[in-house]
Amino acid sequence: MASTDGETADIVESRPALASLAIIYCKGLAMGAADAVPGVSGGTIALITGIYERLIGAVTALDPFILAEIPTLHRTENRREFYNSLVGMDIPFLLALGSGMLTAVIILSRLVQTALSAIPGPTFAFFFGLIGASALVLAERRWLTQIGPMIAGVVGFALAFLVAGETATEAFPHTLPIIFGAGLIAISGMILPGISGSFILLLLGQYDHMTETLNDFIDEVIGIVSGGVSDTLIDATAVVVVFMIGAFLGLFTIAFIVRAALARYRMATFAFLVSLMLGALRYPAIRMRDATDEFTMAAIGSLAVGLVAGTGIILLLDRYTDDLDYDGDAVK
Template sequence: MSKASDDARGEVTASWLVVFFKGVCMGAADAVPGVSGGTIALVTGIYERLIAAVTAVSPGRIVDVLGGVAPDGRTDAVQALREMDVRFLLALGAGIATAVVSITRVVHVGITDFPVPTFGFFFGLIAASAWVLFSEVEMDTPGRIGAAVAGFVFAFVLSGQAAASLGTSAPVTFVAGAIAISAMILPGISGSLLLILLGQYEYMTGTLKAFVDGLLGLALGGPVGPVAESGVVVVAFMLGAVVGLFTVAHAVRWALEHHREPTLAFLVALIVGALRAPVVSTTNQLAELGRTWTTEGYAVFAVAAVLGAVLVLLVDRYAGLAEIDDEEDTAARSVD
């Protein structure tokens, strides 16, 4: 094999490793509410490619890929895989999954054992996200104001009642997956925030932790029961996410393209209304631990919230710089 061929193969491997690590960054963001994986995609320069790849996934192309098992269908299958940018999605998805599995284990411990600073940090992340998005919205028409009111009321009511009213059944998990995946194409909106809003965040982080622990135990000769029990939930969530790619994500994309301002108004108000969720979750978790709010607890919550807000504002600043660089590059190419 020639040196040129080795160098070319090394460059390809390096490029996919870069995509993988960008996925790790996105997954780390998506694992916590407030910081959007979409924003990280924008900062790292892969947002447009991600949107193109996600929206290219369609039932027709999936059928073409499945038809590749027959010799006469392989050409169409290869073409469909290229149009969906599958190599990119696989490398990025592997990075996202690696980070989500790792981060959620830590987050779940924080939620169960240290709820005040953990949910305080989440509160700051969510509040700063609302502030960042608010700068892009003008509440100057009845339609936008109405959309904002609807978003706030929906989130405020749901964030206080979802965990108790929705429960943790397989259908609810399926729907949660379909809704959470839509955050992939929304800079500023986190999939974890949507899970908190639906009252599924603590349940899913705990289930994912149990699933990974079960897999590790099974590899060491342990029972299959823990894997099967938590695996049903994980599969339901993933199936919901796949369906969401064909439905919810496309619907959100359409709404942003055709009714951008009212949609953003709804989303910003949704985030503001969702600020109730971390407070309610903290209170509930403290009750489970046999504790209540204290003056020290309020102070810790506030400090953690400030830290979370600063993190989002820093990420947004870098995202803004990334957008400016993209616009300058586009302008330079148009001149050339």
């Protein structure tokens, strides 16, 4: 009877934890939806939903060397210690959040690919509105009065403007080393407020390719049930795996570098990131132009609708988001 009572107590105690993880999953859905489109930051959604500090703490606490303990898990005491280590790193939180983000990305990637195929001009106008409005609401006038942020802003704008011009003309290939580098850098954007991982992929000319590849991968995995393994599955799997490896390594390299820069040169770093977004507007502008055969009133109207929609989403998010703190800069 005592054991039954104990089991009942464990079940009752687990309900709040399960409910909490379900809420975290839903917040992950919102973050994934944001990160699936360029311009909207999952980090901003994390701020809105009140989990940003916990997310940064959990990512920072990750210790890949814990995998070395797996061969010792045949012992009960080692399994208990391993479990406690995972809980200490807030792995359940990251798994619930990551599952929600992945679900949203899979769903929205299909919608984005359809939109890019059916209405590329208005879709890139939508991206233009998202990115441009994000940069404007994050910008600070005082950056123009201090030498450090001014230099960082000029460098960020020039870098993005040049790269966007190259990627818009398909100069960047979709080779595995490039995909690896894209994953390495994009993951840092996915956990920063104000700049999204999809924006970084767009800037590097990999957004369309990764969206299409992810959809191909999902279709082929589902198709395994009714058929064999195809060349498309092999190619798509290679791209997805290489991207994920790059993203995983980026969590322990690029993301830490960006966070260190924010801690020491906060104002200049944000000036660089925001100017990066402004310079990158060249990419959707070129794609809008190329996707529009004639600038008739109907074509201009459809572009305007996409632009207003993208801008409106950012302004709505900005209304319910606390302003970012740029104080505490080490370099004025």
